[in-house]
Amino acid sequence: MTAASGGDLFEYLLRLGDTSLVLGHRLSEWCGQGPALEEDLALANIALDLIGQARLLLEYAGKVEGQGRSEDDLAYLRDGRDYRNLLLVEQPNGHYGDTIARQFLYDAFAVELWGELTRSGDVQLAAIAAKAVKEHEYHWRHSSGWLIRLGDGTEESHAKMQASLDRLWTYTGEMFADDDVEQAIQRTGVGPDVATLAPRWNTRIDPVLSEATLTRPVASWMQRGGKEGRHGEHLGHMLAEMQSVHRAHPGAKW
Amino acid sequence: MSGKDWPLFEVFVRSRAGLSHKHVGSLHAADPAMALEHARDIYTRRSEGVSIWVVESGAVTASDPSDKEMLFDRAQDKTYRHPTFYNVPDEVENL
Numbered sequence: 538m539t540a541a542s543g544g545d546l547f548e549y550l551l552r553l554g555d556t557s558l559v560l561g562h563r564l565s566e567w568c569g570q571g572p573a574l575e576e577d578l579a580l581a582n583i584a585l586d587l588i589g590q591a592r593l594l595l596e597y598a599g600k601v602e603g604q605g606r607s608e609d610d611l612a613y614l615r616d617g618r619d620y621r622n623l624l625l626v627e628q629p630n631g632h633y634g635d636t637i638a639r640q641f642l643y644d645a646f647a648v649e650l651w652g653e654l655t656r657s658g659d660v661q662l663a664a665i666a667a668k669a670v671k672e673h674e675y676h677w678r679h680s681s682g683w684l685i686r687l688g689d690g691t692e693e694s695h696a697k698m699q700a701s702l703d704r705l706w707t708y709t710g711e712m713f714a715d716d717d718v719e720q721a722i723q724r725t726g727v728g729p730d731v732a733t734l735a736p737r738w739n740t741r742i743d744p745v746l747s748e749a750t751l752t753r754p755v756a757s758w759m760q761r762g763g764k765e766g767r768h769g770e771h772l773g774h775m776l777a778e779m780q781s782v783h784r785a786h787p788g789a790k791w
Numbered sequence: 792m793s794g795k796d797w798p799l800f801e802v803f804v805r806s807r808a809g810l811s812h813k814h815v816g817s818l819h820a821a822d823p824a825m826a827l828e829h830a831r832d833i834y835t836r837r838s839e840g841v842s843i844w845v846v847e848s849g850a851v852t853a854s855d856p857s858d859k860e861m862l863f864d865r866a867q868d869k870t871y872r873h874p875t876f877y878n879v880p881d882e883v884e885n886l
Binding site: 575578678 | 829
């Protein structure tokens, strides 16, 4: 077991679980509307990977919290302000290039983060990571391949891809900014120092950006707040839709 | 989708070590790398395989259905070519 206090570990598991859940739900919104049948399935597969991770993480978070909340309680009965996901993943799908840019920026981070978490001092989290890291490696291959195709595609796809990157760039700083919770997590050997992931993230994305003939956006102001529950305008709408069935039929099963 | 469809690929999956790759279907993809990813997503979601081949459908040369009699009928009266006269041990699963 770990020496991190239950409160910190609970918060940290929510951050991981909510990030997977929100991104998984966003991708599921593409279901039936993908640009091609094959790509529709690919995105649905990735969504299912992420929702599977969220289930494990939120179930574990509920146990750590010790107040009897299940994964469903945590997913369906919390409001936006209680969600701890990264701002990046709650951004709307937009066009396909927007979705790919969001996925690319997150996947490069997720592969590094979850690779570190396989060595977590928390046995349960390390076991979840062992499964998750393989999934993220595949997601990264998918999103980086598409970034290159669209970036180095036609004049129009290139311009759209660059605009998507520029627009989302402001949400990338939050991934590498720690706070009290993450410092405690790091001290107790549960998770990595996220600041050390930044150079590895750069090493991962820079060659792909240049192969895609895209320009790395210049960092200016970086948004923060998702990990503390301060979200943008889009998350509430997404949650309202995601939670509507559960709220209309509490406890329903099939 | 635009009028220009991605090319068609045929997908072959080896279900486990020791068996041959078997044709399982076809799909559209922009290039072979994408075809492999699509094949993984479409045809191996339920642990169906350990290896995938993709081949652009245009690269397959097929026999003409109207040649069926010429090509295949002559094998019908040569029963000695079928290994039906052997007892196959139970342990041999994949003959």
